[in-house]
Amino acid sequence: MPVALRENSAEDYEHGAFDPRADLPAGWRYKTLSFGKKITWYASPAAQLFMVAMVCFMCPGMFNALGGLGGGGKADATTADNMNVALYSTFAVFGYFGGVFVNWLGVRACLAFGGTGYSIYTVALLVSEHSDRTGAFSIIAGAFLGVCAGILWTAQGTIMISYPNEAQKGRYFAWFWAIFNMGGVIGALIPLGQNIHVSGSSQTVGDGTYIGFIVLMAFGCFLAFFLVNGKTVIRGDGSKVVLMKNPTFKSEMRGLVETFKYCPWVVLLFPMFFASNWFYTYQQNAVNGARHSTRTKALNSCLYWFAQVVGAFLVGYVLDGIKMRRSIRAKLTWGMLVVSTMVIWGGGYASQKQYTRADTNSKEWVPIDWTSKNYISGMFLYIFYGFYDSLWQGSVYWLMGALSNSGRRSANFVGFYKGIQSAGSAVMWSIDAHHVSFMGEFAANWGLLMGALLIAAPVMFFKVRDHISIEEDLEGTDETLADVLPSGHAEKVGAV
Numbered sequence: 001m002p003v004a005l006r007e008n009s010a011e012d013y014e015h016g017a018f019d020p021r022a023d024l025p026a027g028w029r030y031k032t033l034s035f036g037k038k039i040t041w042y043a044s045p046a047a048q049l050f051m052v053a054m055v056c057f058m059c060p061g062m063f064n065a066l067g068g069l070g071g072g073g074k075a076d077a078t079t080a081d082n083m084n085v086a087l088y089s090t091f092a093v094f095g096y097f098g099g100v101f102v103n104w105l106g107v108r109a110c111l112a113f114g115g116t117g118y119s120i121y122t123v124a125l126l127v128s129e130h131s132d133r134t135g136a137f138s139i140i141a142g143a144f145l146g147v148c149a150g151i152l153w154t155a156q157g158t159i160m161i162s163y164p165n166e167a168q169k170g171r172y173f174a175w176f177w178a179i180f181n182m183g184g185v186i187g188a189l190i191p192l193g194q195n196i197h198v199s200g201s202s203q204t205v206g207d208g209t210y211i212g213f214i215v216l217m218a219f220g221c222f223l224a225f226f227l228v229n230g231k232t233v234i235r236g237d238g239s240k241v242v243l244m245k246n247p248t249f250k251s252e253m254r255g256l257v258e259t260f261k262y263c264p265w266v267v268l269l270f271p272m273f274f275a276s277n278w279f280y281t282y283q284q285n286a287v288n289g290a291r292h293s294t295r296t297k298a299l300n301s302c303l304y305w306f307a308q309v310v311g312a313f314l315v316g317y318v319l320d321g322i323k324m325r326r327s328i329r330a331k332l333t334w335g336m337l338v339v340s341t342m343v344i345w346g347g348g349y350a351s352q353k354q355y356t357r358a359d360t361n362s363k364e365w366v367p368i369d370w371t372s373k374n375y376i377s378g379m380f381l382y383i384f385y386g387f388y389d390s391l392w393q394g395s396v397y398w399l400m401g402a403l404s405n406s407g408r409r410s411a412n413f414v415g416f417y418k419g420i421q422s423a424g425s426a427v428m429w430s431i432d433a434h435h436v437s438f439m440g441e442f443a444a445n446w447g448l449l450m451g452a453l454l455i456a457a458p459v460m461f462f463k464v465r466d467h468i469s470i471e472e473d474l475e476g477t478d479e480t481l482a483d484v485l486p487s488g489h490a491e492k493v494g495a496v
Contacts (some may be wrong), residue, residue, distance in 0.1 A: 029232055043232045045163035049172055051227050052159050053179035055111055058220020059118040060149070061183015062213045065190070065301060066122065067284055079128055081285075081433035082135075083121070083142030088277075088426035090146030096419025098154025099411035106229040107155040114152020115221030117145035119214045126210035150418055157414030161401035162241055163233060166467065167320060169401035173394050174316025177308065181390070184305030187213065192298035259412040263403065266416065268459050269396075271452035273420040276392055279445045281428040283385050286438040287351075290360040291378065293367040300379065304386035311390030319398050326402055330464035333395050338453055340391055344384045345446045351381050352442045357435060392449075402464045424448075 024030035029043035040046050067080075094101075102110050124141035128134045156176075164172040191209045230241045259266070288300050322329055359365055368375050400413045431441065 023238055024234060029228055030234070039236075041234075043228050043234060045159075045168075045172070045233060045235055048159055048163060048227060048233060049176055050179070051223065052107075052111060052156050053176045055115060055220050055224045055227075056152075056156060056176070056180040057183035058216050058223065059115045059152070061180050061305075062187040062216050062220075063118050063121070064181070064184040064305060065187025066125075066213055067280070078433060079135075079138060080125070081429050083124065083138050084281075084429040085426055085433060086139045086142035087121070087146040087149070088422040088424075088429060090143045091150045091422030092146075092419050092426055094147045094150030094419070095154060095417075095422050096150075096415055098150050098418055099158070099413075099415035101151050102155045102158050102411045102415075106231075107159055108224065108227040108229050110151045110155035111224035111227060112221060114148045114150075114155065115217070115224050117141075117148030119217035119221070121145040122210055122213045122217060126207060126214070129207070129210075146422065150422065153418045154411060154415045157397065157400075157417065158230070158411040161397055161414065162404075162406060162410035163230075163235070164401075165235060165237070166326075166402075170316040170319035170321075170394070170398050172316070173397045173401075174313045177312030177316070177390060177394060181305045181308040181312065185302050185309070187216070188298050188302035188305060192295060192302060195294045195298060197295070259409060259416075263409075265459055265463055266403075266413065269399070269456050270416070270420050271448070272396060272456045273417045274424040275445075275448045275452045276396060276417070276421045276424070278424045278428050278448055279385070279389070280425065281432045282438075282441045282445050283382070285432055286357070286441055287348075287378075287382060287385070290357070290438070291355065291368050293369040296368060296370045296375070299370060300382045303379065303383050307383045307386035308390040311387040312394055315391050315394035315398075319394070326466045327464050330399065330402065330460045333398070334453065334457060334460045337391065337395055338450075340388055341446070341449050341453065344388045345449065347381055347384065348442060349446070351378060352439055355438070357438050399460065399464065 024032065024041060030041045032039050032041050098110075121141050121144075124134065124138045128138055160172055160176050161169060190212045194206055194209055233241050235241075283304075288297050288304075292300060319329055319333065322332075368378065370379075396417065400410065400417065404410055404413065428441075428444075431444070
């Protein structure tokens with residue numbers, strides 16, 4: 001007879017279902033620490049999420065701070081645009097197949113390798129400031145970062161949506177996204193502090209800014225070695241993450257195909273994935289980089305990433321905290337995204353009508369400084385753009401987490417997400433490199449976002465269920481209930 005499995009609860013041990021002090025294996029990974037009524041250990045989902053958040057704080061967080069200045073901090077965005085085309089082209093490939101590498105090599109190796117590309121990318125930007133003959137190195141650095149980022153983000157997403165239990169997936173996103181984006185906030189303070197007296201025309205940030213980013217990114221790569229792999233992680237109720245036994249590259253490629261077999265409707269989410277980073281190019285280059293002075297760009301970037309922190313906590317805790325069935329929350333999430341897309345991007349349309357790319361390229365153009373009378377409205381728009389990004393990303397991660405609790409299947413979902421997301425980014429960076437009008441870029445953003453929501457509606461309305469059983473998550477893997485449940489757990493919950 002099949003086993004009746006109740007939904008995991010992080011507080012099970014408080015009710016006698018699981019006593020971590022008595023039931024955890026021996027070893028330093030499972031030495032318990034008490035924080036009031038909360039008990040945790042190093043190989044717990046919460047501790048591992050914090051570790052991966054710190055890696056992303058140092059690596060992609062600092063990368064976001066640099067990119068938020070527009071043009072990678074350079075007055076002429078062409079070099080950064082071309083590097084980003086190469087970056088997101090390889091990101092698309094390695095992100096799409098990222099689940100294969102994560103399941104095959106483990107999250108620790110993938111995060112450690114993935115962090116290396118960020119500092120090399122920043123070195124290329126620094127070198128390009130001192131030589132006109134670094135075009136090939138810049139493109140190679142961008143392409144290598146795409147390989148690294150595809151693998152890193154798939155590992156990160158796997159941890160974030162498969163390690164927690166079903167009742168905690170929204171808040172896990174909130175914790176991660178807040179810590180990660182504080183990297184963008186603090187990173188933006190570096191160029192802000194160094195350029196705080198530069199109120200004139202837009203210009204490239206100094207060497208010290210690039211060097212600061214390089215050092216922090218390298219440290220983030222080092223931190224990844226302190227993570228544990230998913231097979232050693234034990235949740236608060238004693239259950240383990242669903243993984244594949246003895247995975248090989250061949251078995252994981254087969255698993256990628258099986259994901260489409262068991263979840264064919266995932267293709268309806270692909271436009272939503274494609275749109276999820278599409279707007280960064282427009283926001284960073286056409287809104288922040290083209291319109292503002294050096295110090296104002298840095299301030300805007302800081303405010304943008306801080307708005308992401310606020311938005312992450314809002315969407316994460318609302319999605320977990322609303323006292324209604326998960327299927328209903330999915331429908332409300334869709335409605336929230338439709339309304340916010342129309343309101344925030346409607347404000348963006350009113351702003352974009354005020355200037356063109358030709359205006360910002362003319363010798364008469366005077367960049368907006370924070371002392372300018374017309375700065376405040378643009379500042380609030382940029383804050384809401386950052387807030388909107390966290391709503392979109394949080395909703396997508398929560399949706400993927402609602403569709404499966406399996407680490408293996410989640411890795412494939414996140415791989416699809418990051419790969420297709422990066423393909424969209426590559427297209428948009430290429431569009432900007434070809435100097436398409438700002439209004440044309442804006443229209444492409446708004447139209448794509450609304451179209452993606454319409455296509456994703458059937459999944460959000462009909463495929464999100466209130467609970468996914470462990471038996472369903474094990475389908476298509478070599479794992480059994482005994483591999484993922486603590487000893488005696490099945491007997492405690494009874495048989496049907």
